[in-house]
Each structure stands twice: as C-alpha cells, then as structure tokens.
Amino acid sequence: MEVNENFLDASMEEMKKGYVEEKECYQCLLCGEKVEKGLIYPENNVLYESERFMKLHIEKQHNSVFDHLIGLNKKLTGLTDHQNSLLQLFYEGRSDLEIQKELEIGSASTIRNHRFVLKEKERQAKIFLTMMELLKEKDRHAPNFLPIHKNATMVDDRYNITADEQAEVEKKFFPEGISGRMIKFPKKEKQKLATLRVIIKQFDKEKQYSEKEINEILKSIYDDHVTLRRYLVEYGFLDRKDDGSAYWVKG
Template sequence: MELSNQFWSASLEEMKRGFLEEKDSFVCLMCGESIEKGMVYPYEDKFYLAEKFIRVHIEQTHISVFDYLIGMDKKLTGLTDHQKRLLSLFYQGKNDKEVQEELDIGSASTIRHHRFALKEKERQAKTFLTMMELLKEKDENAPTFVPVHQTATMVDERYNITQDEQDKILKKYFSDGILTKFPPKEKQRLVILREISKQLKENDHYDEKELNQLLKSMYNDYVLIRRYLIEYGFLDRKPDGSKYWVKK
C-alpha cells in the first residue's frame, strides 16, 4: 500500500513490466515485494536471477500486470465493467466473433465498433497525459496530493487530500502514536486509517485476537477501527473472520 507514490509515478514502460529497478533491487509495483540483486532464488526446482525472479513473482502472485490493472477500481482505470470485460477477452486473444458469442451481444461488427471506441479512448488518454506532463512544467502552484492506495474500494472526494492536509489531520488526532479520537469526517478517517494500516506487517496473517490487541494499542474501540480498515480496503479477511491480512 505504501508504494502508491512509486506506482503512480512509474513510467509507462515500468507500469507495463510491473516492477521498478532500484540500485540494489527490483521492486514489484503492485505489492512492494523487493527482490535483491546479486542473489539466486529457487522456485519449483529451478533457480532464477533477481530480474527473472521478479517476473516469476508477478506471474505467481498477480497472474499478470494486465490482470492486476483490470481489477482496479473503475475510478482509477476510467473503464466501465463492460469495457473491462471486452479488454479481458481481447487480451485472451479472442477474435471478434468469439467475443460476440461469449458476451451474447449484437454481431461481430458490434465488437469492431467497441474496438474502435476503445482505440479512441486510448488516443484521448495519450493526449490528456501529454497535457498533464506539460502542465507539470508550468503549474508551480499545484498542491501535492496524497496518492490513492491501490486497494481502495471506492475512489471519491474522500481521497482529495493534500500532503499539508494529511499532516494537520495526523497532528490533530494522534498523540505519541495513540489515536485520541476517531474523526467524524470521511476524509479525516481515511488519513487516520492509512496511518494505522502502516503498523500492520504486509506479509503477516493475524488471527482476530492478535489483530484486536494490535489495534487496541492504538485506539480503545478496536472493533470500529477493524471494520473501517476492511471497508476502506486496507485489510482483507477470511469469510469466517479467522484470519486478517493487509490487502495488496
């Protein structure tokens, strides 16, 4: 979750391959897994150098970069559910007739129309991205926004938070790492929950008692915090509530 800055600032080529190359490691953009350079990694009776192994990690953990991106909230992708379904079928290599039959809509020419509409969306995205890159060079007054965490369940005005706003909220509601009050406003709650989630280890699974104890050390009403961490997409759990983990 804390890789949002890296995720959103990555180049198109970095996004396509799904990882960043740093001085001493390769880092997965989707979950933050870091693969140290100079090491050999075993997997299924084979041994891999770091760059190859980060690709193995992406395949085993996320299936593919495409699958990860297509599963993101539509506010982050700009795609409708129907468009996501079409893109998924195209990505699988299906032709227009096969897509038409699987979706049971119109005809092959209908699918070609959808392809054209998606290409138009691509052209618009390139134009907009270029304008935004040019704007960065001129807009000296633009505030620094806190990135949306990648597992957000719903992206709306709550996420319109600048770095200055976040700092003020944390200072107001935290004292020596303890939450003094759970704020009434949605935007403030998001900042608080993001801060609390940083205390959870990304690769650990917690049973309910362990999680409750950890959350209680930060705020007395741990049940409330636990519920909101799940609601905002910071935590996931088994249906029976026996295990909780940081959502990736």
C-alpha cells in the same frame, strides 16, 4: 494496499514490465518487492539471476501486469464494468465472435465498435498525458495528492487529500506519533480515511490474523476497536472470511 506511487512515476515501458531497475536492486512497481542485484535466487530447483527472478515474482504474485491493473478499482482505471470485461477478453486473445457469444451482446460487429471506442479512448489518453506532462513544467502550485490505495471503496472527494493534510491529521489525532495511541476517532470522512491510512501500517501484509489478534492490535491504538475494525473493512484496507475467523491486509 495503495497503488505504488513509484508505478505512477514510472515510464510507460517500465509500467509495462512492472518493475524498475535501481542502483542495487530491481523493484516491483505493483507491490514494492525488491530483489537485490548480483544474487542468485532458487525457485523449484532452478536458479535465477535477479532480473529474471523479478519477472518470475510478477508472474507468481500478480499473474501479469495487465491482470494487476485491470483488477484496480474502476475509479482508478476510468473503465466501466463492460469495458473492463471486454479488455480482459481481448487480452485473452478471444475473437470478436467468441466475445459476442461469451457476453451475449449484439453481434461480432458490435464488438468491433467497442474496439473502435477503446481505440479512441487510447488516443484521447495519449493527448491528455502529453498535456499533463507539459503542464508539470509550468504548474508550480500543484498540490501533492496522496495516491488512492488499490482496493479503495466509495472513491470520492474524501480521497482528495495532500501529504501536508495527512500530516496535519496525524499530528492532531496521534499526538504521540503514528506509532502511538489515537486520542479520538474523527467524525469527518476525509479525516477518518487519513487515520485509517496510519492504523493499517500496524499490520503485516504477509500475515493472516484471527479476530482476537486484530482486536488486540486495534485496542492498543484506540479503545473502540470494533469501530476501527469495521471501517478498515469498509474502506478496503482489510479483508476477512465470511465467518470472521481470519483477517488480512487487502492486497
């Protein structure tokens, strides 16, 4: 799953809530799920109005906005594995002494120093975000980069692709349209990624597939279904059980 583009365009307050209010619905910024306004939704013999049901959706499907975000690839969050662990423990309300024992590092004062470093990172982020907002008002030549999908692996220059470049790849390798067959699998890594973005759309995010079902769908797109399946897994678009008995869109 890609990081929802609406999330990146949302305000800080909307990001913290995890959803936005639209004219006729509430939309989850984490997965795109929509809840229509004016309806009552039943859940475990309890009736919820639409906005409360959206909050319940986030709790059930994502646990919390924080848990969703901290689970993103560190290339997206900019956090080291160590910082990620610390933030998780801070969020759980652990004391510095408890964290020191949990991670078996330094002393409680060491954890305090880590808190200070993270606070500095927060200040730097605020300044940087302000600069970028001001830049948007002046920069008329900024390319429209595509968002990196949530479970992306090996995040590097291959993800440096714009909407126009994606459209060019689609036209070249899917001449009959993105619902048609692919004429060949590209050799360039950036183009491979672009074609995989198209192929993953043929799968239902809510369904679990057998290997046979995966192969049948991929064969309808390209003869070398084994290569497509391997790259979909390697790039973090698909996940599977260790024995290959089940596949699903990685969310």
